[in-house]
Amino acid sequence: MLGFEVIAETARGGRRGRLQTAHGTVETPAFMPVGTYGTVRGLTPAQLLEAHVSMILCNAYHLALRPGAETIKRLGGLHRFMGWRGPILTDSGGYQLFSLAARVKLDERGAVFRSHLDGDEYELTPERAVDVQRQLGVDIGMLFDVLVSVPGDRRAAAEAAARTVRWAERSRRHAPDSGATAFFAIMQGGLFDELRAENAASLAALDFPGYAVGGLSVGEERAETMRMAEFAVGLLPTEKPRYMMGMGAPRDLVELCGWGYDLFDCVIPTRNGRNGTLFTRTGEISIRNAAHALDERPVDDACDCYTCRTFSRAYLHHLAKRGEMLAATLATLHNVRFYQTLMEEIRAALAADEYERFAAEFFSTYGGTAHELG
Amino acid sequence: MLGFEVIAETARGGRRGRLQTAHGTVETPAFMPVGTYGTVRGLTPAQLLEAHVSMILCNAYHLALRPGAETIKRLGGLHRFMGWRGPILTDSGGYQLFSLAARVKLDERGAVFRSHLDGDEYELTPERAVDVQRQLGVDIGMLFDVLVSVPGDRRAAAEAAARTVRWAERSRRHAPDSGATAFFAIMQGGLFDELRAENAASLAALDFPGYAVGGLSVGEERAETMRMAEFAVGLLPTEKPRYMMGMGAPRDLVELCGWGYDLFDCVIPTRNGRNGTLFTRTGEISIRNAAHALDERPVDDACDCYTCRTFSRAYLHHLAKRGEMLAATLATLHNVRFYQTLMEEIRAALAADEYERFAAEFFSTYGGTAHELG
Numbered sequence: 001m002l003g004f005e006v007i008a009e010t011a012r013g014g015r016r017g018r019l020q021t022a023h024g025t026v027e028t029p030a031f032m033p034v035g036t037y038g039t040v041r042g043l044t045p046a047q048l049l050e051a052h053v054s055m056i057l058c059n060a061y062h063l064a065l066r067p068g069a070e071t072i073k074r075l076g077g078l079h080r081f082m083g084w085r086g087p088i089l090t091d092s093g094g095y096q097l098f099s100l101a102a103r104v105k106l107d108e109r110g111a112v113f114r115s116h117l118d119g120d121e122y123e124l125t126p127e128r129a130v131d132v133q134r135q136l137g138v139d140i141g142m143l144f145d146v147l148v149s150v151p152g153d154r155r156a157a158a159e160a161a162a163r164t165v166r167w168a169e170r171s172r173r174h175a176p177d178s179g180a181t182a183f184f185a186i187m188q189g190g191l192f193d194e195l196r197a198e199n200a201a202s203l204a205a206l207d208f209p210g211y212a213v214g215g216l217s218v219g220e221e222r223a224e225t226m227r228m229a230e231f232a233v234g235l236l237p238t239e240k241p242r243y244m245m246g247m248g249a250p251r252d253l254v255e256l257c258g259w260g261y262d263l264f265d266c267v268i269p270t271r272n273g274r275n276g277t278l279f280t281r282t283g284e285i286s287i288r289n290a291a292h293a294l295d296e297r298p299v300d301d302a303c304d305c306y307t308c309r310t311f312s313r314a315y316l317h318h319l320a321k322r323g324e325m326l327a328a329t330l331a332t333l334h335n336v337r338f339y340q341t342l343m344e345e346i347r348a349a350l351a352a353d354e355y356e357r358f359a360a361e362f363f364s365t366y367g368g369t370a371h372e373l374g
Numbered sequence: 375m376l377g378f379e380v381i382a383e384t385a386r387g388g389r390r391g392r393l394q395t396a397h398g399t400v401e402t403p404a405f406m407p408v409g410t411y412g413t414v415r416g417l418t419p420a421q422l423l424e425a426h427v428s429m430i431l432c433n434a435y436h437l438a439l440r441p442g443a444e445t446i447k448r449l450g451g452l453h454r455f456m457g458w459r460g461p462i463l464t465d466s467g468g469y470q471l472f473s474l475a476a477r478v479k480l481d482e483r484g485a486v487f488r489s490h491l492d493g494d495e496y497e498l499t500p501e502r503a504v505d506v507q508r509q510l511g512v513d514i515g516m517l518f519d520v521l522v523s524v525p526g527d528r529r530a531a532a533e534a535a536a537r538t539v540r541w542a543e544r545s546r547r548h549a550p551d552s553g554a555t556a557f558f559a560i561m562q563g564g565l566f567d568e569l570r571a572e573n574a575a576s577l578a579a580l581d582f583p584g585y586a587v588g589g590l591s592v593g594e595e596r597a598e599t600m601r602m603a604e605f606a607v608g609l610l611p612t613e614k615p616r617y618m619m620g621m622g623a624p625r626d627l628v629e630l631c632g633w634g635y636d637l638f639d640c641v642i643p644t645r646n647g648r649n650g651t652l653f654t655r656t657g658e659i660s661i662r663n664a665a666h667a668l669d670e671r672p673v674d675d676a677c678d679c680y681t682c683r684t685f686s687r688a689y690l691h692h693l694a695k696r697g698e699m700l701a702a703t704l705a706t707l708h709n710v711r712f713y714q715t716l717m718e719e720i721r722a723a724l725a726a727d728e729y730e731r732f733a734a735e736f737f738s739t740y741g742g743t744a745h746e747l748g
Contacts, residue, residue: 042699083684310457324415
């Protein structure tokens with residue numbers, strides 16, 4: 001059900017593409033807001049559309065625990081359940097089990113863990129991850145992978161990468177054709193070039209419809225993250241969509257899109273919105289800061305979102321200081337739209353083959369530096 | 375700036391009217407959702423319009439403490455501040471000071487109290503209440519009145535009613551013409567017919583553009599509340615809008631509109647929404663109840679709100695159980711629309727002179743009984 005084409009490509013490998021799904025077309029590079037439990041926190045599906053969001057990420061692990069994949073299937077699948085008609089990608093739970101490591105028993109078969117919700121014991125295997133995401137009926141599912149907590153530990157990274165390949169083979173056997181849900185494999189290999197290269201080659205041989213880079217931004221230095229991010233994308237099949245998991249500060253997006261990543265997700269725009277940190281073209285602002293108490297300006301003059309069209313910084317400051325729900329909603333709406341606008345500009349710059357100039361202008365306005373300039 | 379006309383009237387005194395303000399026309403009887411701090415909790419102004427809300431209530435007392443009436447004036451007035459272009463009515467703080475009685479020193483001049491926010495000392499007088507609401511620039515302000523904690527204590531009720539009249543006289547002198555803000559006087563008099571009659575006559579002589587009934591639903595039995603509500607409305611000038619403060623369970627609205635009240639406010643639809651209690655034509659449901667976990671139906675088949683058009687009870691149940699913000703937003707949106715639909719039906723029944731049949735049908739479907747039938 002999944003199609004992908006590259007429309008334009010830069011000399012550095014950045015590309016403007018198009019992903020076709022049963023629930024609509026996604027112009028790439030694309031950023032997916034995170035809706036872990038089947039809701040992008042605080043926003044209605046109508047507000048997501050208003051912010052020009054084309055695709056979202058949910059979490060199959062969390063949804064399988066509550067309300068249960070079988071339940072969502074009975075209720076017509078995840079799209080219908082959450083009222084979102086656009087494409088959905090789900091993460092399978094590899095990262096969640098990694099971050100709950102103390103409560104997880106991991107072996108070759110899969111993971112056994114106790115739910116943080118009710119203490120009941122659950123098992124997650126590569127096969128079960130495929131089944132769950134098919135029950136949800138999502139457009140793109142992620143294979144169940146193995147992360148390491150110290151990406152610089154070579155032996156652990158090698159073992160995790162090898163198991164990730166064996167699990168990808170099991171997933172492929174369990175789901176020889178992808179059906180309604182297309183499954184992406186996740187590359188591992190820590191911070192080691194040869195492990196990443198070997199892992200990418202093994203996964204590519206299994207011919208999945210898309211690939212992700214996993215296991216980065218788990219505590220290592222940013223310079224290491226970015227070096228590996230640039231190296232890793234070049235190892236993946238160019239004709240398939242390439243997804244960088246979980247990374248997405250604005251400066252990350254600008255750098256990563258220059259190297260050829262096509263898909264992104266990150267909690268930053270939504271979590272920051274709830275905390276009162278809002279994005280502007282000239283950097284982030286903390287709306288709770290007293291400096292905004294009498295400021296009649298919108299958050300960002302250049303932004304066309306409902307929040308910026310309707311409210312002053314002073315009003316958002318007031319709502320945030322009073323702990324009003326609407327503060328979180330309006331800030332999230334703005335941040336999500338800010339991200340989509342940034343992606344629109346990234347796509348335009350890639351299509352026009354003006355990416356280096358665009359990126360330089362972005363950093364000079366937004367502040368901070370690209371990793372390679374830093 | 376305020377106009378009011380009665381379009382149709384029933385034999386029992388119920389009336390279909392129209393209130394003209396500088397910010398638009400309000401078809402009456404009308405229900406105002408409560409936006410204490412300048413936000414109807416969880417809803418954007420766009421969502422309020424989508425729910426067909428025509429007028430809202432805010433609280434001048436709370437807004438004067440934070441962010442301050444002077445601040446809101448500097449920012450262009452309350453309408454602009456909160457992005458709501460329709461009419462706004464503000465309560466002045468009489469009820470808030472009554473409910474904080476232990477921290478308030480009340481005398482003939484006014485009230486001195488310590489803010490619950492910062493412990494600073496503030497003074498509220500009838501004159502100051504007028505000034506604050508003019509600074510906010512609202513369409514309708516309420517005079518500062520005096521409530522009693524035991525409405526059945528005749529001596530206290532008589533004293534409070536007499537002071538309320540003296541304060542209304544001071545307010546009238548302070549604001550001889552109403553300017554952009556029209557001020558409504560609030561009738562007091564506890565549960566005593568002759569005190570209410572005397573109070574109503576004194577206030578009517580001051581010729582305010584509208585009148586409210588206050589001091590009810592403060593702990594007395596519902597039968598007493600409703601008996602006095604019916605008696606009191608008949609004491610007020612028929613050519614002016616008549617506002618029942620703070621009462622608004624659905625069955626209250628159906629009864630009170632039969633007797634000739636024109637305006638209402640109540641926290642029930644919004645507070646209940648946040649708590650997961652949703653209104654339907656056949657009564658209230660608690661969405662957190664396990665009975666809804668697999669229910670594909672909307673909250674109310676007959677409702678045209680975004681929530682009912684888009685989501686199942688099962689999804690709302692899931693959101694509420696996970697503590698997701700969207701649960702409160704979607705439930706509030708539904709409840710607010712439910713109330714507006716009820717008011718539309720009430721207005722249609724009054725206009726068609728079919729109110730008794732309408733009320734009987736309402737109670738037979740919704741459950742419960744009218745006070746007079748009970």
